[in-house]
């Protein structure tokens with residue numbers, strides 16, 4: 565076949581568009597490759613053919629390149645008894661794999677893409693994707709080089725091997741768009757890896773999100789509402805609730821590193837007895853709910869920056885939030901005070917609060933303000949100044965290691 569032929573019909577009504585390079589049917593598969601520098605494969609595409617097509621073979625599509633960029637695109641059904649799509653780029657440029665429709669395989673990988681060059685490896689997927697014994701999508705680059713993997717709206721990956729998406733020691737950026745779904749694991753191994761999960765992505769069948777061994781892996785939720793257990797995520801150094809997300813952390817055993825809420829309104833809720841192992845950063849648009857609707861203690865091991873709202877007020881007094889490091893920021897803390905029982909919520913800072921500007925909002929859980937009593941709302945062990953805490957509706961703050969206030973100095 566010539567290296568410029570388009571829409572070639574192969575036996576079994578298989579069709580492929582090839583620009584450059586050489587295409588052949590070999591051992592039941594459609595194989596495209598560039599055997600010499602003068603015949604460089606740059607693009608394999610079924611997209612321009614219009615009507616739905618079906619490609620099947622040992623590898624549904626196999627493409628390798630020794631030139632610069634390589635692009636592999638398909639619409640219509642592609643199946644393979646081994647890899648559905650095998651793409652290898654030994655050129656200097658980018659490798660792009662774009663799947664527009666359903667693909668499936670009984671064995672091997674769904675998409676096995678290797679970029680030996682320094683360019684970007686991109687894999688985009690639409691449609692359903694059922695995979696046999698190996699990974700759904702595997703991208704391989706040299707260490708330090710980037711893979712971008714995107715599950716677009718309506719894309720789904722179902723892998724019998726439990727490994728839906730994997731990357732090697734390279735850098736990766738993985739996105740699960742609204743309307744996408746997958747089952748199994750995301751395993752990103754070494755290298756700086758990033759996973760973004762949008763609201764509307766179905767992660768109910770996920771088994772684990774594993775950022776791998778590097779120290780700057782980031783897990784981000786955007787406009788997402790749901791529960792994230794610590795057992796579902798591991799090896800992340802950063803967890804972010806972004807763009808209007810509501811995250812309920814019901815298990816922190818695996819750790820999340822730096823936890824951030826930004827570009828809200830966001831809400832991060834954490835149950836009683838849980839400990840965030842890293843730092844916490846709450847921006848002015850976001851809330852952190854501690855022991856919400858529960859009685860007990862919540863701890864943050866690292867420094868805490870609060871420009872937004874830390875909520876202990878939930879109608880039950882006696883909750884504690886403990887900051888293991890320093891407290892900073894110009895946010896608010898809401899606390900229940902039960903004048904009838906003499907109990908109240910409290911924020912405890914093991915480090916410093918000097919320079920913070922936190923407003924304390926007191927909510928009466930029961931009793932009434934005619935009862936005169938001392939109420940310790942905040943305790944600081946480290947450096948502190950008189951202006952670190954201020955009653956939002958009051959006029960009395962003492963700087964004696966404890967902040968004390970009486971109802972006579974509060975205006976509710």
Ligand SMILES: [Ca+2]
Pocket residue numbers: 731732733734735736752753754755756757776
């Ligand atoms: Ca990686």
Ligand SMILES: [Ca+2]
Pocket residue numbers: 775776777778779780781799800801
């Ligand atoms: Ca890591």
Ligand SMILES: [Ca+2]
Pocket residue numbers: 876877878879880881882883899900909
């Ligand atoms: Ca409370």
